[in-house]
Amino acid sequence: MDTIEVERVVAVEERNWWYRERRHLVARELRRLGRPGTGLDVGAAGGGNTRVLLDRGWEAVAVDASPAGVEAARRRGVDARLGDACDLPFPDASFDFAMALDVLEHIEDDAGAARELARVVRPGGAALVTVPCDMRLWSAHDEALGHVRRYDRADLAEVLTDAGFEIGRLWSWNVLLRPVVRMRRRASTGCDLEALPGWLDRSLHAVVAAERALPVGALPGVSLVARLTRP
Structure with missing residues:
Protein backbone atom coordinates (compact mmCIF):
# COMPACT_ATOMS: atom_id res chain seq x y z
CA MET A 1 0.00 0.00 0.00
CA ASP A 2 1.55 3.32 -1.04
CA THR A 3 1.72 6.51 1.03
CA ILE A 4 -1.36 8.08 -0.56
CA GLU A 5 -3.46 4.97 0.05
CA VAL A 6 -2.29 4.67 3.68
CA GLU A 7 -3.24 8.28 4.30
CA ARG A 8 -6.64 7.68 2.70
CA VAL A 9 -7.28 4.65 4.93
CA VAL A 10 -6.24 6.48 8.10
CA ALA A 11 -8.45 9.43 7.19
CA VAL A 12 -11.67 7.44 6.77
CA GLU A 13 -11.41 4.22 8.75
CA GLU A 14 -12.59 5.60 12.08
CA ARG A 15 -15.93 6.72 10.64
CA VAL A 26 -12.05 -8.88 14.93
CA ALA A 27 -13.31 -8.12 18.44
CA ARG A 28 -15.80 -10.97 18.23
CA GLU A 29 -13.08 -13.42 17.22
CA LEU A 30 -10.87 -12.24 20.07
CA ARG A 31 -13.68 -12.88 22.54
CA ARG A 32 -13.82 -16.46 21.30
CA LEU A 33 -10.13 -16.89 22.14
CA GLY A 34 -10.61 -15.85 25.75
CA ARG A 35 -7.59 -14.64 27.71
CA PRO A 36 -5.39 -12.11 25.86
CA GLY A 37 -1.90 -13.08 24.74
CA THR A 38 0.58 -11.99 22.10
CA GLY A 39 -0.83 -10.82 18.78
CA LEU A 40 0.44 -9.80 15.36
CA ASP A 41 -1.29 -7.67 12.73
CA VAL A 42 0.31 -8.23 9.30
CA GLY A 43 -0.27 -5.56 6.68
CA ALA A 44 -1.57 -3.28 9.40
CA ALA A 45 -1.42 0.01 7.45
CA GLY A 46 -2.20 2.68 10.06
CA GLY A 47 -2.82 0.18 12.86
CA GLY A 48 -6.58 0.61 13.20
CA ALA A 62 1.84 -4.29 13.78
CA VAL A 63 3.87 -4.98 10.64
CA ASP A 64 3.58 -3.17 7.35
CA ALA A 65 5.72 -2.89 4.22
CA SER A 66 4.98 0.83 3.93
CA PRO A 67 7.04 3.32 5.96
CA ALA A 68 3.99 5.62 5.87
CA GLY A 69 1.86 2.88 7.42
CA VAL A 70 4.40 2.21 10.15
CA GLU A 71 4.65 5.91 10.97
CA ALA A 72 0.87 6.31 11.05
CA ALA A 73 0.52 3.34 13.41
CA ARG A 74 3.23 4.66 15.71
CA ARG A 75 1.47 8.03 15.90
CA ARG A 76 -1.51 6.08 17.24
CA GLY A 77 0.59 4.49 19.96
CA VAL A 78 1.01 1.14 18.21
CA ASP A 79 4.26 -0.85 18.28
CA ALA A 80 4.78 -0.99 14.52
CA ARG A 81 7.62 -2.55 12.55
CA LEU A 82 8.61 -2.27 8.91
CA GLY A 83 8.51 -5.71 7.33
CA ASP A 84 7.57 -7.91 4.40
CA ALA A 85 4.62 -10.30 4.80
CA CYS A 86 6.71 -12.95 3.02
CA ASP A 87 9.66 -12.48 5.39
CA LEU A 88 8.32 -11.51 8.79
CA PRO A 89 10.95 -10.21 11.25
CA PHE A 90 10.04 -12.61 14.07
CA PRO A 91 11.18 -16.06 15.24
CA ASP A 92 9.07 -19.17 14.77
CA ALA A 93 6.05 -19.57 17.06
CA SER A 94 6.25 -16.01 18.41
CA PHE A 95 2.53 -15.26 18.70
CA ASP A 96 -0.65 -16.69 20.15
CA PHE A 97 -2.71 -15.00 17.45
CA ALA A 98 -2.01 -13.41 14.07
CA MET A 99 -4.22 -11.70 11.55
CA ALA A 100 -3.85 -10.63 7.93
CA LEU A 101 -6.91 -8.60 7.02
CA ASP A 102 -7.22 -7.88 3.30
CA VAL A 103 -3.53 -8.52 2.75
CA LEU A 104 -3.05 -11.69 0.71
CA GLU A 105 -4.79 -10.27 -2.36
CA HIS A 106 -2.00 -7.67 -2.67
CA ILE A 107 0.83 -10.22 -2.75
CA GLU A 108 2.00 -12.16 -5.80
CA ASP A 109 3.38 -14.93 -3.59
CA ASP A 110 0.31 -15.29 -1.41
CA ALA A 111 1.31 -18.87 -0.57
CA GLY A 112 4.63 -17.61 0.80
CA ALA A 113 2.87 -14.98 2.89
CA ALA A 114 0.47 -17.57 4.28
CA ARG A 115 3.38 -19.83 5.21
CA THR A 130 -9.90 -11.86 5.32
CA VAL A 131 -9.76 -11.39 1.54
CA PRO A 132 -12.00 -9.97 -1.19
CA CYS A 133 -13.81 -12.72 -3.05
CA ASP A 134 -15.06 -13.57 -6.53
CA MET A 135 -13.33 -12.37 -9.68
CA ARG A 136 -16.75 -11.47 -11.08
CA LEU A 137 -16.54 -8.44 -8.78
CA TRP A 138 -13.16 -7.39 -10.20
CA SER A 139 -13.13 -3.70 -11.10
CA ALA A 140 -11.08 -0.53 -11.32
CA HIS A 141 -11.39 -0.40 -7.52
CA ASP A 142 -9.25 -3.55 -7.23
CA GLU A 143 -6.70 -2.18 -9.66
CA ALA A 144 -6.49 1.13 -7.79
CA LEU A 145 -5.84 -0.72 -4.53
CA GLY A 146 -3.12 -2.87 -6.06
CA HIS A 147 -4.99 -6.16 -5.82
CA VAL A 148 -3.49 -9.14 -7.64
CA ARG A 149 -6.60 -11.32 -7.35
CA ARG A 150 -9.92 -11.95 -5.67
CA TYR A 151 -10.48 -15.41 -4.16
CA ASP A 152 -13.02 -18.17 -4.29
CA ARG A 153 -13.45 -20.47 -1.30
CA ALA A 154 -11.49 -23.38 -2.74
CA ASP A 155 -8.48 -21.25 -3.68
CA LEU A 156 -8.30 -19.56 -0.29
CA ALA A 157 -8.73 -22.86 1.56
CA GLU A 158 -5.91 -24.40 -0.46
CA VAL A 159 -3.50 -21.54 0.22
CA LEU A 160 -4.19 -21.62 3.95
CA THR A 161 -4.11 -25.38 4.48
CA ASP A 162 -0.97 -25.77 2.37
CA ALA A 163 0.62 -23.17 4.64
CA GLY A 164 -0.01 -25.39 7.66
CA PHE A 165 -3.26 -24.02 9.06
CA GLU A 166 -6.41 -25.91 9.95
CA ILE A 167 -9.60 -24.11 8.98
CA GLY A 168 -12.14 -23.83 11.77
CA ARG A 169 -14.61 -21.85 9.71
CA LEU A 170 -14.60 -20.19 6.30
CA TRP A 171 -17.51 -17.86 5.58
CA SER A 172 -18.74 -15.01 3.41
CA TRP A 173 -18.97 -11.48 4.75
CA ASN A 174 -20.76 -8.42 3.40
CA VAL A 175 -23.36 -10.67 1.80
CA LEU A 176 -26.45 -8.48 2.02
CA LEU A 177 -24.81 -5.57 0.24
CA ARG A 178 -23.26 -7.65 -2.55
CA PRO A 179 -25.84 -6.55 -5.18
CA VAL A 180 -25.16 -2.90 -4.34
CA VAL A 181 -21.41 -3.43 -4.44
CA ARG A 182 -21.63 -5.23 -7.76
CA MET A 183 -23.55 -2.36 -9.36
CA ARG A 184 -21.17 0.17 -7.85
CA ARG A 185 -18.11 -1.66 -9.07
CA ARG A 186 -19.44 -1.89 -12.63
CA ALA A 187 -19.34 1.89 -12.77
CA SER A 188 -16.13 2.23 -10.76
CA THR A 189 -13.27 4.25 -12.21
CA GLY A 190 -10.91 3.94 -9.25
CA CYS A 191 -10.79 3.45 -5.50
CA ASP A 192 -14.25 3.59 -3.91
CA LEU A 193 -12.87 4.34 -0.44
CA GLU A 194 -14.35 7.66 0.62
CA ALA A 195 -16.14 9.42 3.43
CA LEU A 196 -19.92 9.16 3.12
CA PRO A 197 -22.79 11.30 4.40
CA GLY A 198 -23.65 10.26 7.94
CA TRP A 199 -27.11 8.93 7.10
CA LEU A 200 -25.73 6.73 4.31
CA ASP A 201 -22.84 5.44 6.39
CA ARG A 202 -25.21 4.52 9.24
CA GLY A 217 -22.24 -16.98 5.67
CA ALA A 218 -22.63 -19.71 3.06
CA LEU A 219 -24.03 -17.31 0.45
CA PRO A 220 -21.94 -15.30 -2.02
CA GLY A 221 -20.54 -12.14 -0.48
CA VAL A 222 -17.96 -9.46 -1.15
CA SER A 223 -15.33 -10.87 1.22
CA LEU A 224 -14.26 -14.19 2.72
CA VAL A 225 -13.26 -14.68 6.35
CA ALA A 226 -11.19 -17.61 7.59
CA ARG A 227 -10.87 -18.62 11.25
CA LEU A 228 -7.71 -20.69 11.59
CA THR A 229 -5.72 -22.74 14.07
CA ARG A 230 -2.09 -23.81 14.01
CA PRO A 231 -1.71 -27.53 14.79
Whole structure:
Protein backbone atom coordinates (compact mmCIF):
# COMPACT_ATOMS: atom_id res chain seq x y z
CA MET A 1 0.00 0.00 0.00
CA ASP A 2 1.55 3.32 -1.04
CA THR A 3 1.72 6.51 1.03
CA ILE A 4 -1.36 8.08 -0.56
CA GLU A 5 -3.46 4.97 0.05
CA VAL A 6 -2.29 4.67 3.68
CA GLU A 7 -3.24 8.28 4.30
CA ARG A 8 -6.64 7.68 2.70
CA VAL A 9 -7.28 4.65 4.93
CA VAL A 10 -6.24 6.48 8.10
CA ALA A 11 -8.45 9.43 7.19
CA VAL A 12 -11.67 7.44 6.77
CA GLU A 13 -11.41 4.22 8.75
CA GLU A 14 -12.59 5.60 12.08
CA ARG A 15 -15.93 6.72 10.64
CA ASN A 16 -16.41 4.38 7.70
CA TRP A 17 -19.06 1.65 8.05
CA TRP A 18 -16.96 -1.10 6.43
CA TYR A 19 -13.96 -0.56 8.69
CA ARG A 20 -16.10 -0.25 11.80
CA GLU A 21 -17.85 -3.54 11.15
CA ARG A 22 -14.58 -5.27 10.35
CA ARG A 23 -13.22 -4.12 13.72
CA HIS A 24 -16.33 -5.61 15.33
CA LEU A 25 -15.59 -8.87 13.53
CA VAL A 26 -12.05 -8.88 14.93
CA ALA A 27 -13.31 -8.12 18.44
CA ARG A 28 -15.80 -10.97 18.23
CA GLU A 29 -13.08 -13.42 17.22
CA LEU A 30 -10.87 -12.24 20.07
CA ARG A 31 -13.68 -12.88 22.54
CA ARG A 32 -13.82 -16.46 21.30
CA LEU A 33 -10.13 -16.89 22.14
CA GLY A 34 -10.61 -15.85 25.75
CA ARG A 35 -7.59 -14.64 27.71
CA PRO A 36 -5.39 -12.11 25.86
CA GLY A 37 -1.90 -13.08 24.74
CA THR A 38 0.58 -11.99 22.10
CA GLY A 39 -0.83 -10.82 18.78
CA LEU A 40 0.44 -9.80 15.36
CA ASP A 41 -1.29 -7.67 12.73
CA VAL A 42 0.31 -8.23 9.30
CA GLY A 43 -0.27 -5.56 6.68
CA ALA A 44 -1.57 -3.28 9.40
CA ALA A 45 -1.42 0.01 7.45
CA GLY A 46 -2.20 2.68 10.06
CA GLY A 47 -2.82 0.18 12.86
CA GLY A 48 -6.58 0.61 13.20
CA ASN A 49 -7.15 -3.11 13.65
CA THR A 50 -4.09 -3.51 15.86
CA ARG A 51 -5.74 -1.19 18.33
CA VAL A 52 -8.63 -3.64 18.65
CA LEU A 53 -6.09 -6.08 20.07
CA LEU A 54 -4.54 -3.47 22.35
CA ASP A 55 -7.91 -2.28 23.64
CA ARG A 56 -8.67 -5.84 24.72
CA GLY A 57 -5.47 -6.34 26.64
CA TRP A 58 -3.37 -8.07 24.00
CA GLU A 59 0.36 -7.47 23.66
CA ALA A 60 0.23 -6.60 19.98
CA VAL A 61 2.66 -5.72 17.20
CA ALA A 62 1.84 -4.29 13.78
CA VAL A 63 3.87 -4.98 10.64
CA ASP A 64 3.58 -3.17 7.35
CA ALA A 65 5.72 -2.89 4.22
CA SER A 66 4.98 0.83 3.93
CA PRO A 67 7.04 3.32 5.96
CA ALA A 68 3.99 5.62 5.87
CA GLY A 69 1.86 2.88 7.42
CA VAL A 70 4.40 2.21 10.15
CA GLU A 71 4.65 5.91 10.97
CA ALA A 72 0.87 6.31 11.05
CA ALA A 73 0.52 3.34 13.41
CA ARG A 74 3.23 4.66 15.71
CA ARG A 75 1.47 8.03 15.90
CA ARG A 76 -1.51 6.08 17.24
CA GLY A 77 0.59 4.49 19.96
CA VAL A 78 1.01 1.14 18.21
CA ASP A 79 4.26 -0.85 18.28
CA ALA A 80 4.78 -0.99 14.52
CA ARG A 81 7.62 -2.55 12.55
CA LEU A 82 8.61 -2.27 8.91
CA GLY A 83 8.51 -5.71 7.33
CA ASP A 84 7.57 -7.91 4.40
CA ALA A 85 4.62 -10.30 4.80
CA CYS A 86 6.71 -12.95 3.02
CA ASP A 87 9.66 -12.48 5.39
CA LEU A 88 8.32 -11.51 8.79
CA PRO A 89 10.95 -10.21 11.25
CA PHE A 90 10.04 -12.61 14.07
CA PRO A 91 11.18 -16.06 15.24
CA ASP A 92 9.07 -19.17 14.77
CA ALA A 93 6.05 -19.57 17.06
CA SER A 94 6.25 -16.01 18.41
CA PHE A 95 2.53 -15.26 18.70
CA ASP A 96 -0.65 -16.69 20.15
CA PHE A 97 -2.71 -15.00 17.45
CA ALA A 98 -2.01 -13.41 14.07
CA MET A 99 -4.22 -11.70 11.55
CA ALA A 100 -3.85 -10.63 7.93
CA LEU A 101 -6.91 -8.60 7.02
CA ASP A 102 -7.22 -7.88 3.30
CA VAL A 103 -3.53 -8.52 2.75
CA LEU A 104 -3.05 -11.69 0.71
CA GLU A 105 -4.79 -10.27 -2.36
CA HIS A 106 -2.00 -7.67 -2.67
CA ILE A 107 0.83 -10.22 -2.75
CA GLU A 108 2.00 -12.16 -5.80
CA ASP A 109 3.38 -14.93 -3.59
CA ASP A 110 0.31 -15.29 -1.41
CA ALA A 111 1.31 -18.87 -0.57
CA GLY A 112 4.63 -17.61 0.80
CA ALA A 113 2.87 -14.98 2.89
CA ALA A 114 0.47 -17.57 4.28
CA ARG A 115 3.38 -19.83 5.21
CA GLU A 116 5.06 -16.94 7.04
CA LEU A 117 1.87 -16.21 8.93
CA ALA A 118 1.66 -19.86 10.00
CA ARG A 119 5.35 -19.93 10.90
CA VAL A 120 5.10 -17.17 13.49
CA VAL A 121 1.97 -18.59 15.18
CA ARG A 122 2.68 -21.01 18.01
CA PRO A 123 1.26 -24.55 17.87
CA GLY A 124 -2.24 -24.34 19.26
CA GLY A 125 -2.46 -20.67 18.33
CA ALA A 126 -5.02 -19.00 16.11
CA ALA A 127 -5.21 -16.72 13.09
CA LEU A 128 -7.76 -14.68 11.19
CA VAL A 129 -7.57 -13.94 7.47
CA THR A 130 -9.90 -11.86 5.32
CA VAL A 131 -9.76 -11.39 1.54
CA PRO A 132 -12.00 -9.97 -1.19
CA CYS A 133 -13.81 -12.72 -3.05
CA ASP A 134 -15.06 -13.57 -6.53
CA MET A 135 -13.33 -12.37 -9.68
CA ARG A 136 -16.75 -11.47 -11.08
CA LEU A 137 -16.54 -8.44 -8.78
CA TRP A 138 -13.16 -7.39 -10.20
CA SER A 139 -13.13 -3.70 -11.10
CA ALA A 140 -11.08 -0.53 -11.32
CA HIS A 141 -11.39 -0.40 -7.52
CA ASP A 142 -9.25 -3.55 -7.23
CA GLU A 143 -6.70 -2.18 -9.66
CA ALA A 144 -6.49 1.13 -7.79
CA LEU A 145 -5.84 -0.72 -4.53
CA GLY A 146 -3.12 -2.87 -6.06
CA HIS A 147 -4.99 -6.16 -5.82
CA VAL A 148 -3.49 -9.14 -7.64
CA ARG A 149 -6.60 -11.32 -7.35
CA ARG A 150 -9.92 -11.95 -5.67
CA TYR A 151 -10.48 -15.41 -4.16
CA ASP A 152 -13.02 -18.17 -4.29
CA ARG A 153 -13.45 -20.47 -1.30
CA ALA A 154 -11.49 -23.38 -2.74
CA ASP A 155 -8.48 -21.25 -3.68
CA LEU A 156 -8.30 -19.56 -0.29
CA ALA A 157 -8.73 -22.86 1.56
CA GLU A 158 -5.91 -24.40 -0.46
CA VAL A 159 -3.50 -21.54 0.22
CA LEU A 160 -4.19 -21.62 3.95
CA THR A 161 -4.11 -25.38 4.48
CA ASP A 162 -0.97 -25.77 2.37
CA ALA A 163 0.62 -23.17 4.64
CA GLY A 164 -0.01 -25.39 7.66
CA PHE A 165 -3.26 -24.02 9.06
CA GLU A 166 -6.41 -25.91 9.95
CA ILE A 167 -9.60 -24.11 8.98
CA GLY A 168 -12.14 -23.83 11.77
CA ARG A 169 -14.61 -21.85 9.71
CA LEU A 170 -14.60 -20.19 6.30
CA TRP A 171 -17.51 -17.86 5.58
CA SER A 172 -18.74 -15.01 3.41
CA TRP A 173 -18.97 -11.48 4.75
CA ASN A 174 -20.76 -8.42 3.40
CA VAL A 175 -23.36 -10.67 1.80
CA LEU A 176 -26.45 -8.48 2.02
CA LEU A 177 -24.81 -5.57 0.24
CA ARG A 178 -23.26 -7.65 -2.55
CA PRO A 179 -25.84 -6.55 -5.18
CA VAL A 180 -25.16 -2.90 -4.34
CA VAL A 181 -21.41 -3.43 -4.44
CA ARG A 182 -21.63 -5.23 -7.76
CA MET A 183 -23.55 -2.36 -9.36
CA ARG A 184 -21.17 0.17 -7.85
CA ARG A 185 -18.11 -1.66 -9.07
CA ARG A 186 -19.44 -1.89 -12.63
CA ALA A 187 -19.34 1.89 -12.77
CA SER A 188 -16.13 2.23 -10.76
CA THR A 189 -13.27 4.25 -12.21
CA GLY A 190 -10.91 3.94 -9.25
CA CYS A 191 -10.79 3.45 -5.50
CA ASP A 192 -14.25 3.59 -3.91
CA LEU A 193 -12.87 4.34 -0.44
CA GLU A 194 -14.35 7.66 0.62
CA ALA A 195 -16.14 9.42 3.43
CA LEU A 196 -19.92 9.16 3.12
CA PRO A 197 -22.79 11.30 4.40
CA GLY A 198 -23.65 10.26 7.94
CA TRP A 199 -27.11 8.93 7.10
CA LEU A 200 -25.73 6.73 4.31
CA ASP A 201 -22.84 5.44 6.39
CA ARG A 202 -25.21 4.52 9.24
CA SER A 203 -27.58 2.78 6.84
CA LEU A 204 -24.85 0.68 5.25
CA HIS A 205 -23.45 -0.21 8.65
CA ALA A 206 -26.88 -1.33 9.85
CA VAL A 207 -27.24 -3.66 6.87
CA VAL A 208 -23.85 -5.32 7.21
CA ALA A 209 -24.20 -5.51 11.00
CA ALA A 210 -27.40 -7.51 10.54
CA GLU A 211 -25.22 -10.37 9.29
CA ARG A 212 -24.05 -10.90 12.87
CA ALA A 213 -27.38 -12.63 13.55
CA LEU A 214 -28.35 -13.96 10.13
CA PRO A 215 -27.28 -17.35 8.67
CA VAL A 216 -25.88 -15.90 5.44
CA GLY A 217 -22.24 -16.98 5.67
CA ALA A 218 -22.63 -19.71 3.06
CA LEU A 219 -24.03 -17.31 0.45
CA PRO A 220 -21.94 -15.30 -2.02
CA GLY A 221 -20.54 -12.14 -0.48
CA VAL A 222 -17.96 -9.46 -1.15
CA SER A 223 -15.33 -10.87 1.22
CA LEU A 224 -14.26 -14.19 2.72
CA VAL A 225 -13.26 -14.68 6.35
CA ALA A 226 -11.19 -17.61 7.59
CA ARG A 227 -10.87 -18.62 11.25
CA LEU A 228 -7.71 -20.69 11.59
CA THR A 229 -5.72 -22.74 14.07
CA ARG A 230 -2.09 -23.81 14.01
CA PRO A 231 -1.71 -27.53 14.79
